[in-house]
Each structure stands twice: as C-alpha cells, then as structure tokens.
Amino acid sequence: MTQVRDVLPQPWKGVNLGGWLLLEPGPSFPLFTHHLLKDKSQARCEWDLMKVLYEKLGKAGAAEVIRSHRETHITKADFERVRSYGLNAVRLPFGYWIISQPRPREPYMGPALEYVDRAVAWAEELGLQIVLDLHGCPGGESPEAPCGRRQRPESRWDWRHWDFAASLKILQLLAKRYCDRSCVTGIAVCNEPCGVIPASNLISYYSRAVDTIRKAGMHESRVAVVLPIFQRPEGEEAFIAKWAKTTQGRHRNVCFDVHCYHCFENQFHGKTFAEQLRAVEENSKMFQRYPMVAGEWALGLGRATWCTCGDMDEDTVISIFGAQQMEAFRNSSHGSFFWNWKEDPEDKEWNFQLAYEQGLLNRPALALPPWDHTGEDPLEDILHPSPEDPVVYYGLSVCTEESTQKAFIFHEAWPCKEPRRPVKHRDIVRIQGHNKHFVAVTSLLARAFSPLMALQVPDPTLALQLLRLERYVATSAPKHQKRYFFSRATSTTIDADDEADGIFARWADFGDWQAITVERPPELQRAVALPQPLPQPRPRRRTKGHKENNNILLE
Template identity: 45%
Template sequence: MLRVHSPPSAVRVVTAPKSERSRSPAGRASAPCGKLQLDLDTEHGLLADGLLPFSVCQTVTREIWAAARAEAEALHRKQKRRTTTRLEENVSECSFPLSLGPSEPSQTQSDEQLAGTVPAEEVVSLALKALSSALDRSGLSLPSANVSAAGGRPSPAEDVVLSRVRTLSLCAVAYWREVSQDLGKAAASLARFLEMQRRLYWRRPPWRGVNLGGWLLLEPGPSHELFQQFGARNSHCEWQLLHQMRNKLGPQRAAEVLEAHRSTFVTEEDFQQIKSYGFNAVRIPFGYWIVTGPSNGDLYVGPALDILDRALAWCKHLGLQVLLDLHGAPGGESGETPCGREMKDWRWERWRFEESLEALKIIAERYKGHPAVSGIAVCNEPSEKVPADVLCQFYDQAIQAIRAAGMPPDEVSIVLPVYRTERLDEIWRLWNKVFDGFARHANVAFDLHLYHCFGAWWQRQGLKSHLRMTKRDRKILRRVPAVVGEWSLALPDRAMASSENDEEAYRSFASAQLDAYGHASHGWFFWNWRDSPEHHGWDAKMCLQRHWLSPVEWKDIPRSQRSLVGK
C-alpha cells in the first residue's frame, strides 16, 4: 500500500514561454526541455526541499524506465546492432565491475556524459509530462486561477525537483545503452539512477552507526562475559552456550540469567553515549526467537519483543535511526556462529524460509510507522552454499511481505545481504536480469561486510596493501546501492608489524575506511559497540576513547574546517 502525504498548500505546474525561462538567475538550472516549470511552496515541507510523494515518484520512475529501455532498443535497431534478445543474453556474459575496467565514471558526470552522444531529450520530456500528470492526480496542482501568478524565475525547490528528474532520466538512458557494452559503466549509471530516485522521496541522512551485537543474539566476542562464565572452552555460539548453562544451572535459572543479560547489556545510557559520539543510527541484530519464540525444537529462549520495544522508544527520544536486523534465521542462513548455531554439517535446505518471512511480517506489522525504524535487514550473512536464485527468490518475497505489512519505501529501507564482495557479481546480475529487482523494488540496498582480517590472503598483506584495498571498496560502493553493515579496525599481525606506530596504523586504517564507506548509498555500521577487551579494533567505545575513530570523519563538516572541531 502506498501512503501519500498531505499536499502542501501551494504547488503550481505551468508552461512557461521560452523567453521567460531564459531569465533564470545565474547558477540555477532552467526548466529542462522548455516544457514545464514547477513553482513549489518553500514553507510547507514535502515538496519544499525537492521531495515528492512516493506515489508520484513511483509513477515517474516507471515511465522513465520504460521510455529509456524503449529508446535504447530503438537506437540499437537504428544502428543495426544487436537485437533485444542478444542484448539480454550479453548481460549474463558480462561481469560485475570488481575489476572496474579502464575508466571510473565520476559521481558528478555531466548530463551530456550520462546521455551519451545522442540526445535523450525525448525521455526527459516524457518524464516531465509524467511528473505533471502524477502531481495533478495527487491533487498537488492549484486551480487555474492561481497558475497565472507563476513567474519565470524557478524556485529553489523547483530547481531541485526538475534537476533530479532530469538526471534520473539520463541515468536510465545511459544504463540501457551501456548494459550490452560495458556492465561496469551500466552498473554506475544504475546506481546513480537509484540514488537520484531515492533523493526524490527519502528524508533521512545515510546511516552512520554502530552494531549492538551480542545483545539479542549471543556471540563470543561481544558477549564474552557470559561465554567466559559458562562455557568459554566448549561454546562458540548461543546454542552451545545455552546448552552449557542449562547443564550447570537448570533450564529455569539459565533463562533467568539470559533475561538479565538482555535487560542490562545495553541500556538507555548506551544509546545516549552513541548519540553523543556523533552516530545517527544503530543496527540491532536479533535471532528469530526474539520475535516468535523458538520453533522446531530449537534451544533458544524467547520471545522478547519487549526489549526491542524499549530500545526503539529510547531511539525515538534521542533521534537515532534503527536498522532492525534478522541476524539469526530459522534453521540458520549458514552454519556459522553469527546465526546463533554453529553446525559443521549445515545444509542450505535447513533454512526455514517460510518461518523467516513470518518473522519479518511480525516485525513489519509491529513497528510500521515507528519514527525510529528506517531499515530492516531480511537476514545476515547467507552462506555461499545457498544458491543465488534461491536467495534472490527469498529476497523478492521478503520485500513484498514487508511492504504489504505496512512499511513503504519512503519510510523504510530494505537491506538484502550479499555479505562478501566475491559474490556480488553473481547476485547483482541475477537480481537485475531475472527479478528486475532494483527497478521493481524501491529503496533496497545490498549489505556488504568489509573486513580485512579473515582469510589467508588478508593475513599476508601489509598495512599499505590494506589501505589500498579500501580504494577498491570505494569503487565497488559507487556501483551498487549498498550499506556496509559491518566493518572494524581489526588488522592481521603482519599488517601491524609493517607499521612503525600501532596508534597511527589504526587511525590511518579508520580514516581510509571511512573515506571509502562514505560512498555507500545507505551508509555504514561499525562492528561493534562493545567487544572483548582482548580483541583490538572491534570495540567502538575503546576505538573512540583512544582516538582511532574520530566523529569528525563522518559528521557533515567541510574538510577545511575539521581541524577546528573540538578546539
């Protein structure tokens, strides 16, 4: 269901003579194509800052996408190139730009660069007509008696809307022209298309946050005190720890200890500190049992939605955004510790997809319209054993379930974990080719976890190599709508040994990562708010206290003024 906000009191859609349009003040964009001029009320919210009702944005986006595809197909036929069938076949043969190819398209490409050598003004013109019609159907146009009051000077809000719609159109044209030739460039065009679409209706800033891991799903690092007390040697996940606790304490007492942990591990004071450090969001990982209680004979303890309720109330009071993260799926999305149960013989068929969808529906229905909730992740780190088509099918169903439960795109982003960049190629192509996922579903993002410490290759790299690799991550993030759901300052021993100063190594690594992850369209979350004191680079509080992390790096402060902050 689409929610259309109440219209502002003054919106005009008029046709302006070309002579009047030419009198736009210097530095402002004139109305594109000489077709339409919008005069938007700058005192009444929704359209004042260049935002549109999502229903209007959706209509315009669909018109643009269809027109751009048709334009590209006509161009190919005219130039006697490949047929549409051959074009679609070539998409599956291309590779996602992890290697990036010879060029790196700029985030500030000009309209001419986006459109190519052939004018794309017909698509822009259709987009503006669609915008006019959609606004009119939404009751956002004034009676004809007021239209004559419009002058030739575009308002700032008008400039913003028309500029974004124009760029949206040119990005769509560029994508459909490039997709059979250079998938790297096509990916960049699609990413910018989605970014510009989101800017037309999304009010919130990108996430700059921390994870609250180890709270509603136990892991050895963040929940180290419980693991040390009840099973450090024999427990590597929540399931194993609960088994040890039950053996030592009995089922009832074990449940009481766990409930005490949930009530005290993260408090209102933690949220206040998170806010004071300059973060604007938290990612809250939880197991499905927090939502529905354990099923299928699982050992977990739940439900415990009252804990989430209280956390969201604190976030609402403090103005923090929340990404709700279904971190442990029924049956597990892998056989690894983060999903709640380590299982060496885990098979992807164990993942109970229908139960996962049910948990997501409950969360969406419970928290729809909550001012703190701006995102929901449908799972955490899916195993590579899960076939890509099965994973994308689940993602498609999860998006539909969440939207149908009352979380529209202009209120909540939906996060789809890819997890490792090595799988981005496969999932990106399948999501676009088979599911048309980014075109059909607005405000979705892939989740990437960008760690530099797992695997033999990373262990062999020196510090300079780690810093260089953050530039690769930056290039990838500019080609796909994404959130970096997890990252840390953890570095292998060899990287630390190659640095003359450990403190400076951590600061340089943090700065390089923040510079790269700032290009993620939806933002990033540091792992974790707190961790074992033995694990350097994982505990955000410690990293901040030691000045390895600096809020100046992610606050909206011009670089030229950052040295003055705190003086």
C-alpha cells in the first residue's frame, strides 16, 4: 500500500511567522537580547525567558512585555508585505498555550487566541493561505526550544511527557473554530517531534489527529493535514511506507513535513558546495514521489561549503543555493515555507526580507551536470576548479580553507632526501598546523578522561595546537577531493565536531561529515622552497596500559 500523493490546487509558496506566538532567539529578535540571564547570556527558549521576565519584572511587568511583543512583532502590514513579495501563504507557529490555558506550574502566558484570529482575518482579507502550526504541544514533542522549552540534559525529557490526548483537544478546537475560513488550507499536528519517539506511537497519534481534524469540520477537499517527519531515524521514506501500511491509505490530503536545513549537524558541515547542491537534487526526487511540504528551509550552509566554492563571493554562493532549493520545491505537492519572515536584521541567510531585498532569491536555477556517482563529481571542478598542480607535497602548505591561517603541512615521519615528494598511498606522515604545532587525535574515552590526548582548537578552523605528537598514515595522494583519515590503533575515523572544539577519532564509519577536503591554496601553488626537515622525535618507551600512538589513514 502506498500513500496517495494528493496535490494542492495552489501549492504553498510562503514564509514562516516564527517568533511571534512562540518565542525563540533570533526569530523573536530583539526580545531575547533585551532580557538577559543573570550571567548576561541570552535565554535559549520561551520557558527560560519567561522565568527571567517574572524574576525581573514580576507578573504584571512580564505580561506587559509579552503583550507588547504580540501586538507589534507581526501586524497587518507584515501580511501586506508578504503578499507584495509574490508569496501566497504564511505558516503560523504557536504554542498550545496560545489556544488554551498553560498547564499548572508552566511559565507560559496565555491563552491569546485573538492573535490567531487576527492572522486568519488578515490572510483572508489579503488573499493569502495560512497553515496553522501547533509548534509546541502540551508536554513538548521534544527537549528542544522550538516546542517552547529547551531541556538539558536531554534525558530530562521523555517522549511519554508529550500529552497526546491534550494535543488532540487543541487540534479539535482549532479545526472547529476555523473550519469555515477558506484561507486556512493547512493544519500541522505538531512540529519536529523527537526521533526517539517510536514510529508506531507517532503514526498512531498522527492518524488520530487526522480523524479529529476531519470530524471537527476541516474536510480533505479543502484542508491539508501536515505530518512532520523531522530527523526520523528510519528515514523519511521508511516512515512514509510504515504510515501507508498502517493506515491503508484511508487518509487523504495529508502531507509529510520535512525541514530542509543544510547547516546543522556534522553531516552538513562536512559537505562541499557541490555536495550541498546534490543533496538538494536528491530532495527534489523525494518531493516528486510523496505528498510533502518543506515546512522550513533557509539559506544557511555548512562550514565546508565556504572552502569549496572557488572564487565565488558569499552572495553568489547563497543565491545559487537558494535557486536550487526553490527549483526543488516546485516539485513539492504542497509547497514550501522559508524560515523566517523576521530574524536578526543582519542575518540574510535566515531573514527572508533581507534576502529578498538583496536579490538573493531571484537567480535562475543551474542545470547540474549528470553524474552516475562513480569517480569525482564533475560539479566539484565546475564550482571549485582544481589548482594548477593539485597534488599535495611534503613540506608545502595545504588547507581546508583559502587562508594561510587555516593551513597545515604534511611532514614525513622519517627524514627523506628526495625533493618535492608527493604524499603517497600508506605513507607515514605527521600533520603540522600553521602555528608550528602538530595534530593529536583522541578516542572518545580519551576525550572524556584524558585531556592530554585531546586536540584543543580555539575556533572551528584548523588552527592546530600540539598536546602530544602522533603519527599518521596516508593511503593516496590527496588532490582536489575529500579524504578520510583513519586510526589504525583504534580502528576509528578522524572527525571534527559541529559543537565541541576539537578533532577526534571516535567511529569506524566513513560518513560525509567525516571527510576532509585537502588542497593547495592558490597563492601557494607555485611555491618551490621547502622548509628544513623537522627534528625527529625520540622513540618513546611504552608503559603498562599506555596505548600506541594513533595512526591516521588517508583514503
């Protein structure tokens, strides 16, 4: 059994109104910057911000701050401007406390249903479609800020805390209240549910939510029910297949919500610009197969993009990326929504108005060259041409970004008189940073218990600092493509982390996010003077319980 791919008569081409009726840093700018925690840092979620407001201003003062924010953050003028930009829809995220009373001992302020009423009225008056998005459910659908409360450690939250029954009552109230409003063409049953929620339980809730919404008056011929499949561990397609098998196709005009972000997690930080565009291409194929909406997308890109985009300036890279995404969304049965309408006024990757005004959303899409996934993708060299001499030689600087401050040098483990020798398959090498220190790699246990084995990096770049000397092995001459470093001692692959500073050897798999792009920087392509050989370290005596130095395999 497969899920019928119903298509909206007018797929949504819209923008999120995040940060208005559910508060988050960035989207709720500048509310979070004006009301800081005691340590002068920003609160990370609405829950924590409300606690700050109550402590500083009391209940009446906090209520006035929230009332003022809700009155001014989004107004009818914003809806008029959305329409003037050629968009046809808005997605309205809100917490359950906007619809009903907050639960006991929760600091949220509500209900405030009049603001949803206003949004629906403005959309109807201006000819916009609106998707009502239950962004924060009772009990929370995750331990993250988008549902209202960010909980750390994450184990403080359990998926059973999510009150499914109370969430269904909220959806019933919404459906009954707005079932006769023609502008309401979608309703989302939650937002970004945590991946630890068993698929069977999530599918059960989704099926009951569709039934609840339909029985309350929102007919399948007019209103789509949006079912998020955010970061499902079994993958989007496997989840949809299980949904179809469980529900036997009895639900119509449902769509699965995916959030297309290319700047989070190690996986996307490790992708080259070409790989980012190929990922968009794969998304496009998925949109063609299933009923889907890109409920959130933005222009942010992972770190590796910026050292694999040739001589293109930042705006060109961003606009190309935006064009490819928008072309992919044309294949979506239910459309897409940019995140977000309001954001930090200087953040063009997330602020739709700024991106639009700077012309970052009006470039035609590129026709990508065909590639059968064998050999190097021809798109790599189109977007980031190989240097005149791409081979990496011992003693010459190479880099992962076009900056000598982010460069490093391969040195042989033993002296060699052969000049200008390339790094070859299975060579033993040592890696030296621009600051003359050498790379050290740690296992997960060493990272946790032995600071002497951890490589400390003061920023996300490869500014290397020596804490202990290590030996490495290379398995092929690195050119203009990504390589893997593998520790023979621990049978794990070297990787950087998207949150913790450092380079670690932790897992044996070879994911995209673990690959490292190594190449000659343009200004150093013709360098011929080799530095003097480095003094060789004396052999160290092994002591009981001391692990052998990690050897890194370049593949």
